Amino acid sequence: MAKSLRRGMGQEHHRWVGVVVEPPRDPSVREGPEVARDLGVDPATGLAPAEAARRLHGDGPNELRAAPPVPTWRRVLRQFQDPLVYLLLVAVVISTAAWLAEGGAGAPVDALVISAIVVLNGILGFVQENRAEAAVKALQSMTDATSTVLREGELRTVPSRELVRGDILVLNEGDAVGADARVLTAAALRVSEASLTGESEPVTKSAATLTEHLPLGDRRDMVFRGTSVVQGVGRAVVTATGMGTEVGSIAEMLEDTREEPSPLQKEITRVSRLLGITVVVIAVVVMVVTALVNEISTFGHLVTVLLLGVSLAVAAVPEGLPAILSVVLAIGVQQLARHKAIVKKLHSVETLGSATVIASDKTGTLTKNEMTIQRIRTFSGEVELTGVGYRPEGTALVDGAPLSNPALQREARMVLAGGSLANDAQLTHRDGQWQIQGDPTEAAFLVASHKLAGAVDRVRQFRRRDEIPFTSERKMMSALVTGGAEGTAVVSKGAPDVLLQRCVAVQVGDQTLPLDADRRAAALAAVEELSAQSFRTLGVAYRWVDDPDTVGPLDVADERNLVYLGVVGIIDPPRPEVAGAIAEAHRAGVRVMMITGDHPTTAARIAADLGIVEPGATALTGTELDALPPDQLEEVTATTSVYARVAPRNKLQIVDALQARGEVVAMTGDGVNDAPALKSADIGVAMGITGTPVTREAAKMILADDNFATIVAAVRQGRAIFDDIKKFLRYLLSSNMGEVFTVFFGVVLAGFIGIGAGSGQEIVVPLLATQILWINLVTDSGPALAMGVDPEIDDVMKRPPRRSTDRLIDGEMWRGIMSVGLVMGIATLLTMDIFLPGGLVEGSDSLEMARTAGFTTLVFAQFFNAFNSRSETTSAFRHLFSNRWLWASVGLGVVLQVAVVEMPLLQRAFGTVPLDAAHWAVAVAMASTVLWFDELRKLVLRAGRRKAASTTDRTSRG
Template sequence: MKNNESTKLSEIAQKSLASLMSDYQTTSQGLTQTDADNRLKKYGENTIQTVKKRSELFVFIENFTSMMAILLWVSGIIATFSGMLELGIAIWTVNVINGCFSYWQQHAAQKATDSLKKMLPSYVKVTRNGKIKQIREEELVPGDLFTLQAGDAIPADARIFNCSNLQVDESSLTGESLPVDKGNQYQQGDGKFAQNNIVFAGTTVTSGTASGIVFATGMTTEFGRIAQLTQNQKKVIYPLQRELNQLTRQLTLIAISIGTVFFLLAIFFVHSPIASSFIFALGMIVAFIPEGLLPTVTLSLAQGTQRMAKHHALLKNLNSVETLGETTVICSDKTGTLTQNQMTVNHIWLISKQYDVSGTGYFTNGSVSSASGNIILEEEADLRELLQIATLDNDTEVTEGKENEKSKILGTPTEAALIILTRKAGIDSQHENQKFPRLKELPFDSNRKLMSIISKTQTGTPIIYTKGALSSELQICDQILDAGQIRALTEADRKKILAINEKYAREGLRSLAFSFRKVVDQDPLMDQKIDSYTIENAERHMVFVGLVTMSDPPRPEIFDAVKKCHHASIKIIMVTGDSPITAKSIATKIGITSDKARIITGSELDQLSDDDLQRAVKDEVIFARVAPEHKFRIVSMCQKNGEIVASTGDGVNDAPALKRADIGIAMGVTGTDVAKDAADMILTDDNFASIVSAIEEGRTVYKNLQKFLLYILNSNVPEAAPSIVFLLTKGLVPLPLTVMQILTVDLGTDLLPALGLGVEKSEPGVMDLPPRPRDSHLLNKSIIIKAFVLYGLVASIISICAYFFVNYIHGWPSVALMASGAGYAKATTMTLGAIIFCQIAAAMNCRTQISSVFSIGLFSNRRIWLGIIAELALFAVLIYTPFLQEIFNTQPLNLVEWFFLFCIPIPLFLLEELRKFFVRRTKSHN
């Protein structure tokens, strides 16, 4: 928040109610309806404006205008004007199918995202013309007086002028996991949004009631201001988009260069006519353009999004899948992502005993498990007394669920944790409240940090139960309960209590102290009416009982997820609004950082220069008490260090960072609409472990794309080899492969198994490798050598041999090579068949990079085998269907020729398995 904005909030918080009402021209009777209508016209509706969505037509067209798509459009035009209409139509058909498929995937993802969005409450109670009425929250205007109660979402920024026991969950704005106490008397707290008598839009009332005067609505609220900051951020281009653009340029340059060279050679070396030379060159260009790249990339990404959805990660953009695989840094919120967002009791401490209740099932049927054995609750007076206070001095309500529904607990997380604790101990809170009816409540306030109730015992005498901060409890206690006996609270006792509390604080645990006071005959309150019980005369001479500690525990899956990140060299930076002690405790407990990690608070961050912050994020660091601008800046500095950053968040305060990050990850359960709009991925379970699964999937997708490239490019060499033979022999050897047959390989037989490679499961150890360098490319030296030298050269030799094999059967070399007719068509068919059968072996070989195919299961990828069967069926259709024979220049094959083809894949597959074996053996020795 800017200084002038913070100053404005402080001024509003400190103004008198009369002055504030004067500023907003309202009274205790509220606005008149006429004034409200006029202000609604002036200020607009109380809504958060989202970024205008692009038209569906524009989104649709965008899928047909990538660099590869444009290249294919141009190739189709050239083919058509060269007299090869069938070729042009085939290329355009591929573009249309791929564009439609890509659009459909994006549209489906957006629909799923929209369905996750949560609507804010529709109505709010306001005072207008002196009467309370219910209006749509969109109609709320500055100057309105409105009321709030537990469970309400706050629809606008407002100054409180009346409240009772009000606590507000501001985690969506500040990241603070615990509810914030609010009051009608100004107190400036620490950090941003800390004015205790102001409530903010987008936050939620967890307990109590309040009345307030609205001073900001819609986009002028703090919620709206941050939403505006988010909308002003331009989204970065996905790495895969950049990579595919570069790959397209590389392949285009290669294809056009080779085509040009062959065009000139055909004219000046073979002396072919210009028209024939152009068609010949076009065949070479078609051979080196992987027309199946876009469909395979789209399918691989789409399959990746589907697998991620099963792991509770919803991708809004297909390109986000691969970007996840590049992630080097995760800037993660704590509450609800690393932790369960559910306060849980860890320890019960009494002066004579202590219990570790951090596990489940500790309290069952009235007994508690501890290191000393099973202790029967009825025999433990101190424990029973503490649980009695936790039950009665508690405003949380438990609503029993209907059939097949769980019970719901309505209240603050702290009090809910206490109720769950007492329920596990076999205590029925409703029964206890009937047994010890509440006579009066002394509500909690942020000054004394205590809450007390006065109940009536079964003998009819009053008893005072108090819970709250230890420092406040020790001030009002002069006695202590020790093994069922009340005795004086000594200085040694105080030191012992403070020491154990400090130990718990270092562990990041929040503590609550409990005390009671029985009003007996000698007590001055005995003869007074309940109405005369006050904080001053009731909260004194208390008997200290003990402490309860609690925390928001880590998610069970988080430990393995963090280990995976470390093995994968992915750095995790915790960025939270919580306290430094709590943040460090959680970070070290789950293994994100060591004890030596530097903790930087929001106020310290303000003093750091960009250079200092850049250096800081390179080391072990935790950020606590951060504001919206802080998280955005942290992500930016990580990116300046060359990192690929994934940033998580659920609140409006996280939205700018989510949009700035390479991958913004919003929470689907607790996330605000602004956060979801800004994000690239939405977690439907709000679980950090789902991010790690998504990253693993992203890495697998990239590896699969490389497998596809290796597979698709290795056929380019045997597709080009016949033309090279044609040139080297100055046309004496007729073209062993036609342009339409080349396209058959690229768009038909090659494409089907390639799609199977796009969904191959990850090889073992994919998360034991560091993220690939940013300067690495899909098309690297290893792929080029394998595709063009190893696989491609072998396939070229085999396919040319197949061509001469047919000619040999027909009398060559005694008879001249055929340049037309059925014999020539059969020879080119055999060349085509040899390439196809070489690709069958290549499809199996490309399934793994180092591991044996047998180790992942020879038949584990059904799509590849279905693709192989389909390409064989397509080949058979092309050579046995009369009208297709004419288009593709094919002829039926006899048994000998089929036997020749079926002998090709097995030795190629086994030789590659042998090569991989030696590679693995060499690596193991190193």
């Protein structure tokens, strides 16, 4: 037996038990019996179990190829693959080497602290990924699907994973289609393909052969894996399984789609690289300058210079950055989880904040995927029904006021009652949720009948005796109903134009009037008007049966002499919260696009209702996209916001074209057809309830409540997180630069400011290595972490999204960092000069006393800087007390600094001496200059921005 390809639509012939089986290359354009013959199966009996087993062994299980699980040890190592972590590991090596050079006394505190931070960062990332994976698995947990097949003339239920090419699928209402198959017989067979094509309405299936190859959503003689039967029965021969199915081809696209690092990851990599270069330059410059201004005559002097360079290198690296970044992102992840958004990777939280485009699927994402009757048009007028979805809540309105016209009320009641009687769907209330079984369009009548007084009671007066099911050829269905004292009636519903051909009268109030040419034209005009508004239309008609014994069983001959009641307008309505969320996204400068497999008219109507486009805008179809030259695609995506009848490859093309323009794309979706685009997008957002397992696997974020508004809330959260990242970066880097400037200028200008005068030492440093370490421990941890959860100072949704070319630390921020760091260094060195003999100001204290005062000044300056760093331009006094964690961390830092200065045990460890009240006052006053300087700097910046905005405004008006 020749080995078969796993893909059922492969190009080899396969041989089973002497029968050559050639997989049909496009079954939709070939006759069903011919397809079955090529697959070596008799449609009347199906495959023999032994033959099915052989084919299963040859082709393999009907499953999608799964990526092998990543071993735990690799997932752990992945947490340390970050340039900043590499930089910190280098700092560990240098610190350990310096500790050994000093004799290895005590413990290598610097190296241990940095190592602990690196390990903590890895643990945080690993734990968060595990939590996200557990949440995803919980969403994906479900029982194994089964299928009914014909095997050796008998109906059997088998696991869908055991389906093989040539199996005869027996399809019934409610079944999940287990494989791609060519329809052989169909009776009122309708299949929901929303998960595969995005089409909201069920598709009527037929055994009639297509005359040409058509897009997936139009292949009426095929059923596909991942779809479900909502009405009718049928049989089909399996033509493809596993990776050979349409779902499998999408899975292959998913494998070939490359994930890009998030914007934040790119920026952190760039900043880490820049910091690494800066650290090396600082260390080298300081060591060279120190060697030049001091006489290096002994090995001890050389070791002192080297230790000074190492201390500055360690001081310049924000050791807490990776851990604080992970903690801040993890807190953001948990906040989103409380709002039903599961983020699989930490960096994805910030990516949403950078999004410039949200490209959304329509069905089930922007809409409820619940067909709803919103209009009833009869000869007495039009009724609007409020409420959306399957929850039977709403009211009947006419021109915005409650329905009060008796004639119109009677007609509307009869329309809904008739549509509910000629109906095979069911509406149930279970576990607090309203659910349907059957065709969603038919279920819409059951829901609507609860919204109009008396309609449900009218339905309950009748019982159904017989029916003629809906077929795509007839485009209607009828039911024979009996209402006891009410009598017996034939009730029909279907396409209005078809139904009107069988009508001879119309219902007007409690009268029936002849259906003359004028009334027929008026009825058709009402249908056209509703269709122009993108409603799907269904008409309802009836006739009383004078002698019930003359009717039965019901047949098409009884569908005559009907009385036309009216027409309903049905639509898959937008989710009520989506319009407000889209308006909020637009306010934030985020463009919202709709990409759907649905009909162009429907897509344009929903997009206009939601505010995505202006009324009257049209949708671009997948066929039109395919016809575009490649160089025009980017231009089209820049101006077109609604796409309809698109294939999975079109969605991927759109996302790629947007990204090529520098857009940061968030793509939402729930169907299998969305998966490749979700993976390719900067952040893919899958629906947790209606989303398929393939989609949830491809996405970086999952909405557990399928609520589009949660995406916009996540955009706000992402922007707030990015602001917080900038806050603690501004704080950490400016504070660390303060330490660098203090040591550098303290060494270079030692004689000028009196450091070392009379000390008898050849090389004197303004701060000891232990004091630098203490500053990093006290000031770089608590306050920085508190700023990582800082509330919004300004409305983050009021400004446009961050462009891909914008830097995490831009030129203006660097100027602020350097200037604040310089002021810190000057304030610290001036404090020391005040208390030291000589220098600019004559003092009388010892070097130890002056160094302690300078040390304290630098610590307090960094505490003041924490409040500065909450905004680049907003005053530190605005929302001063909104962050209780910042106040708590600063308060704790003050207590610790007092302890290290005043407690004898800590004095010996950190080389400090007690300070009196005057020294404390001078240190705090000098430290506060950082706050006043930055307030002045922000004042100038705000004035400059107001002037620039005013100039721009005048230019635009001119």
